[in-house]
Amino acid sequence: MCPPSRTYVKWDLGDLVVNAAIDPIVYTVDILATARNAVYTNTTLVSSPQDPSPASVRDDEAQIQLVLPTGVKIDKSTPRPLVEINPDGVQTPRTLTWTVDFANIDSPVEVSDVDVIDVLPANGIGTTSFAGDLTFTSATIAAGTGITMLYTAADPAGLNADPDHASNGATGATVWCDAISGGAVVSGNGTAADCPAAAADVTGLRFLRPGAFVPADQLSIDILMTPTDNDGGDIYENTTSGRAQGVTQAVGPASREIRIIESSIGDFVWEDLDADGIQDAGEPGVAGFPVKLVGVDLDGNPVSLTTTTGADGKYSFTGLASGTYQVTFDPNALTSNTTFTVQNAGADDATDSDGDITTGETAEFALAPDSDDPNWDQGLVIDRNVNITIDKKLVEQTAIDADRKATVTYELVVANTGTAEGTYDLGDQLKFGGDITIEQVTASNTAPGDIAIDPDFDGIDNKTLVTGQSIGGGETHRYEVVVDTTVATTITQEQGDCTLTDSEHGTGYLNEAQLTVDATTVIDTACGEVPPAEPQEPPTAPTGGGEHPSGLASTGGAGLWLTLIGALGLLAGAVLLIIRRTRRA
Ligand SMILES: [Ca+2]
Ligand SMILES: [Ca+2]
Ligand SMILES: [Ca+2]
Ligand SMILES: [Ca+2]
Known part of the structure; x- marks a missing residue:
């Protein structure tokens, strides 16, 4: 066992190679300015469980003799000059600790009535610079007897660390009180209302030690403060100064910085x-x-x-x-x-x-x-393998009835043949021939069936079916557009055929699908021919098959099925699905 007045440092060197040099261990010890003149001994002992030799052959010591001018000394120290950051909201904040020591180092004259002032760190005072808040937490007497502690809430800018400064006199500007909160005025020109109301208001401390101060006496006070929401690189400097009867000069000031570190x-x-x-x-x-x-x-x-x-x-x-x-x-x-x-x-x-x-x-x-x-x-x-295609088909056109009404049905098939999800915009524009009136347009998503169509879609002024629609790799989306028309008896061969000439805005049952992927638009059209009106011989019903004009094929490259679709009318959708699934499998 070692005496409690000594400090121990232990290094664990781990496993060491035989006969290999070990790097020297160099460390520094600060000796307080208040240390008494004496011989200070540092002893080292090296041990290993595998080394049975006596301790006397494993130790060494070095001595330092301290010879300082005698007198009254003050020292400010901290056990932790580097303190880790207290982030905003930290539950248990790390605290800052300073120790003030005041000692009589064999002064040749009689010394008495020690008076010490500690100016707590505040932004703009000395080197202090920090973010967030800093509050006084406690001051504890670590050594010494007969010490009275006073507190002030004075503006730090006007707080002087010299007890003999006029502001610290009996009627000075700085009001010193006898408690952290609810205290009475001990000195200074003010009332109890000028005293700190809480620890957070305390900006300075004063330690009074009346009576003779002999070399055996020691005065030591630990000051604790709590920073919050600070930053790496913040500096808190604490300054102490003192006076004593028998010593004409102020003792100190002694300052010590604590620096905040972060990772x-x-x-x-x-x-x-x-x-x-x-x-x-x-x-x-x-x-x-x-x-x-x-x-x-x-x-x-x-x-x-x-x-x-x-x-x-x-x-x-x-x-x-x-x-x-x-x-x-x-x-x-x-x-x-x-x-x-x-x-x-x-x-x-x-x-x-x-x-x-x-x-x-x-x-x-x-x-x-x-x-x-x-x-x-x-x-x-x-995965950037996105390949979205459009296939537009005319699925069915009914024969023009006695009221000159007909219905045209289109299917738009959007397929992603890549492996990655992509998005697309899809539009559909009706470009019918001049004497064909569009009565009503309805659009729906038939597969997977839950894609909402733009409510403003009309196929004429607003051609947008969907925008920003996502489609997974290997997925297919199907849309159906159904158009009810009235075909005027004045329709001409040129208006009803599927050849769009330069002079025409539209022709036949021409419908243009527009697929946009990554700002690139591709167009696929489908068209059904409308026969010119012939009063004596109206077109026959569509169920007979083979009656449709030959121009049904889309540019989507599915011409093989489209002849079939035209013939089978409503059945076509089902057939188409079956074919597609077979192909995909
Ligand atoms: Ca790693
Ligand atoms: Ca790494
Ligand atoms: Ca890195
Ligand atoms: Ca790489």
Whole structure:
């Protein structure tokens, strides 16, 4: 066992190779300015379970003799000059600790009535610069007796650390009170209303130690403050100054900075063009991909954050304390064409993909203090094989009845013969001959049957059937457009045929389907010829077959079936489906 007044540092060197040199361990110890003149001894002992030799042959010591001018000394120290960040909302914030020491180092004169002021850190005072808030938490006497503690809520800009400054006099501008809250005025020109109402109001502390202050006496106070929502690089400087009877000069000021450190995690989601799991040159970043971070920091605070990748595919979680973390690349953000690439390919963690191929979760990992870990990346494999085609057919045209009415039915077949999901716009425009009146147009989706048609579609002024419609790889969408017409008896051969001349805006039962994919539009037409009116010999009913004009074939390349369709009328749709399914199988 070792005496409690000593400090111990232990290094675990792990397994060591026989007869191999061990790098020297170099470390620095700050000696407080208030340390008494003396000889200070540092002892080292090396041990191993496999070494049975006595401790006397495994130790060594070095001594430092401290010789300082005698007098009254003040020192400001902190056990942790680097403190990790307190992100916004942290459950258990990390605190800042300073210790004020005041000592009589063998002063040749009698010293008494110690008076010490501590100006707490505030933005703009000294080197202090921080984000968020900083509140006084507590001041605790660690050593010394007969100490009275006073508190002020004075504006830090007007707070002077020298107890002999006029502002700190009995009727000075700075009001010193005897409690953190609800205290009475001890000195200064003010009333109890000027005293701090709560710990958060405290801007300065004052320690009074009346009576003789001999070399055996020691005065030591721990000051605790709590920062919130701060940033890496923030600096908090705490300054202390003191006076004592018998010493003409002010003692101090002594200042000590505490600096905030933070860590970060990143940083890349990219398209793995060759699907090898490696970030290769020329493989682009993926913008807008959601990334989640969960973890527990060194003090047990839970962390849960989300972000999305920027235009360059980069993401970053900054302002983190050290701890154990896990990144998740959101699998719900994968489109039907996108998968996570192979995990942990190759030997270089800087250029691999780290998420599970199903869940997008990385392994849990330790994040060191004051560090940046950019090696948590995710590759996406994107299937771009989209091939959407249109096939337009005239399915049926009824014979013109005694009232000159007829109905024309078209089918539009949109098929994606690729493997990846795509989207398309589909329009359908009726370009009938001059003496054909369009009475009513109805459009519907017949397969899969649940695609909503644009309610404004009329085939004339508004030709839009659907916009931005998605279609999976290998899928087929079918639409039916049914048009009721009246054909005037004045219709001419030129108006009724399927040849669109330069002078015509439309002809016959001409219908033009327009498929747009990725801003490229393709057109497929279908047309039915309308015979000129011949009073003595109206056209026969359509059920007989073979009566239709020969121009039914669409440009969709399905001419073989279309003759059949024209003949079979309504049956055609079913036949067509059967044929298609057979072909696809
Ligand atoms: Ca690659
Ligand atoms: Ca990895
Ligand atoms: Ca990696
Ligand atoms: Ca990276």
